[in-house]
Amino acid sequence: MYNEIDVKYIKGAFWGVLNSSILNxxxxxxxxxxxxxxxxxGCFIYVYNFISQLHTEKEELEKCGLVIDELIKRGQLIFISAQKKYLKEGVLQVENIVKFYEKLINNCYKKGYKKVIIYGIIDDFYNDKMDLDIIYEYHKKIxxxxxxxxxxxxxxxxIDNFTEEYFYRLVPLHDVFIIINNDSVNVFQIDNPNEIExxxxxxxILYLDKVELYKENKKLELLNELILDISYKHNSRHLLESALEKICKVVNADFGLIFxxxxxxxxxESIIKYNLPYEIDKYIANQTxxxxxxxxxxxxxxxxxDDSQLENRLINQLGIKSLVKVPxxxxxxxxxxxxxLASYNSKQHFYHHMSFLKAIGNTILALLDKQKxxxxxQADLLRAEKFKTLGELAGGIAHDFNNILTTIIGLSQLLLYQVQDEKIKKNLEIIYNSALDGKAIVNRIQKITRKRVSSNKKAILLNSIVETSIDMARPKWKNIYDVKGREFTLVKELNSSSYIYCxxxxxxxxxxxxxxxAVDAMEDGGKLTIRTYDKGNKAYVCIEDTGCGIPDEFKDKIFEPFFSTKESRGTGLGLSIAKNIISxxxxxxxxxxxxxxGTKFIISFNRYQKGGKYTDEDSxxxxxxxxxxxxxxxxxxxxxxxxxxxxxxxxxxxxxxxSNNVLKRLSKKKYDIIVCDLAMPKMNGIRLSRQIKSIRKDLKIILMTGWPNDLDEQDLSEIEYIMHKPCTIKEVIKAIKSVIDKEKKLGGKENVVN
Known part of the structure; x- marks a missing residue:
């Protein structure tokens, strides 16, 4: 055996090199x-199996200072594709290879090159193209x-691609064998008995190391597979099911569980099982x-x-010899x-995998966190998509709802001016205020769907808002408690004198x-206390019930969207919206x-400081x-x-x-103002206004719409005023005054307002 510094060119020599794709x-x-x-x-002939090998070899030779193209042109450097020269229809052609090289070497000698080396790699390229007998005969010939x-x-x-038998049979054909192991290169003379031994x-030793390396490599592959699994597993359970099966196979566990x-x-939360014996599965199901x-x-x-430490009788009956628990x-x-994990083998079985099991525990922890x-x-994306669909749907619903509210608001308000009976008037006020709240809800829907709507803020007495809120809630608690025969008490202490701007x-x-x-929380009756008071520059509303109360772990969540303790009875949006409004x-x-x-909510507002009280409705x-x-x-x-x-x-x-009949009506009667809806089936308000203005420039047009800020500037060129549906009498008066103020003499008429 000698070192790599002694490796020299030897005529007629057939050398072998043992390497690994892992070490490489x-x-x-x-x-x-x-x-x-x-x-x-001399001439160097390099046989490559894959194009990547060719690129790698060229790069290495260039690092040595060689000019590759020049050497190829001179014939000193020859690259040969095994795919093209060695195979015919996927089969190795031994005789043809030898003939090809004979012709090639003769050509090298004619050019004056006396030293020639042919270098090739035997890897998995040959696995399905020849068996051991064929490659043995091929090596004898070369x-x-x-x-x-x-x-x-x-x-x-x-070494990764071949068995020991393979090498034991091929080794004697070589004159010299080189073993590359870690950083050392050892050269063996095969005809020397001491060196061959x-x-x-x-x-x-290399093959034993190869087996262990293979096992460790499988563990690394498992970790990699688990990391890749997370990209397509539907949820944490699917991820754990896949992980458990892979872990059991790598460490040769007979069955496994993940709690x-x-x-x-x-x-x-759940139990993940792999290959679990029926007896143990049944035992777990029946145990606390x-x-x-x-x-x-x-x-x-x-x-x-080990079996001496496993006290469970069922485990002993099943013949389980070792068990490992990984937190x-x-x-x-x-x-x-x-x-x-459990095994029917001895305790020593799992000791070999301790480091791996620790690593797999950390990996699963990280992957579960990532999966969550x-x-x-994914849930946020799904919710966003649902909101988008809901927004589109809500836009259409809001338009239709506005039409309904226009009728309710208009007629209830008219009755409020006409009816004298105080009891009927009180009920009408509830209907009217409920319709106005419906209008406010539509406005919020329009904000959600990114449609800006005008604000309707004003200074108003805080107590009046609280009173109307109580009046609107009263029908619900009367229905609940009267039907069930439950006792309910309302305590009002409205001591605030503040106005708020809202x-x-x-x-x-x-x-x-x-x-x-609060009413929902007091299903069996109780006491509801509502107080208002002033303190410093703040006005407060306090609403307190004697209901079931909120558990401590839920207090921080009640203002989160979609969190609800009412199960199917609630959406989980009420308090979230409330907090956003108050903020x-x-x-x-x-x-x-x-x-x-019970529960107490305390709401604070900034007190309105400007002078002058606001009257909600002009009498x-x-x-x-x-x-x-x-x-x-x-x-x-x-x-x-x-x-x-x-x-x-x-x-x-x-x-x-x-809308198609409007122009005909204008020819029969003279109108001062046209109040026109925007969304109509045959001709919308924009098109109609343009047609009207083409024949009556002096005619004033008020456009009604539920989407006042959804119009382009060019659409408004023929419009004098936009009125937001649903509208109150005050808003109708404001629209008419606005049109009149634009031209003091409206169609030759003066003093149109008393």
């Missing part, structure tokens, strides 16, 4: 040989060819798992048990899962939502609760004299409610439900 160290001995051959007018032509042939074998010892936990108290035992074992870390968690106080993030992301419908929605939640006014909403005692309505209005809306009930509103303020109006 660069071959300095080859570099020295090639340089020696090229410098001494050994003979090397001697006859006085050239040197070197074959590199990748040493060579076979080396070879045996996953919901919390640090070891409350069981000991949380304290799991907690103690979790703190112990990875632990292996999976961030630390001993934060359990995520417990991996249990992916699941949350959209009254939004604040009423918040208060009403909390009151209704938008720079206010605060806090909760105090105790299970079995005196203006009268408009001599105006003729045409109402154009395909919804007859909407048009009718508008007609009634116009009448109460002294305006005569006609109704047209077919």
């Amino acid at each position: 160290f660069r071959k300095n001995y080859l570099k020295n040989l090639v340089l020696n051959i090229i410098e001494n007018d 050994k003979k060819f090397a001697k006859e032509k006085e050239i040197m042939i070197i074959k590199e074998y990748l 040493l060579f076979y010892k080396y070879l045996r 996953t936990y919901l919390d640090t108290d070891f409350n069981l 798992l000991d949380k304290n035992r799991f907690r103690e074992e979790f703190k112990q870390g990875i632990k292996i048990y 999976i968690g961030k630390d001993e106080n934060n359990p995520i899962a417990f991996l249990i 993030q992916i699941e949350k992301h 959209d009254v419908y939004e604040i009423r929605e918040v208060i009403l939502n909390i009151i209704l939640n 938008s006014y720079n206010g605060s909403i806090e909760v105090e609760s105790k299970v079995g005692v 005196i309505l203006p009268k408009f004299n001599g105006l003729n209005v045409l109402i154009v809306d395909d919804k007859a009930h909407v048009a009718y409610s508008l007609k009634k509103m116009f009448r109460i303020i002294g305006i005569e109006s006609d109704i047209e439900t077919n």
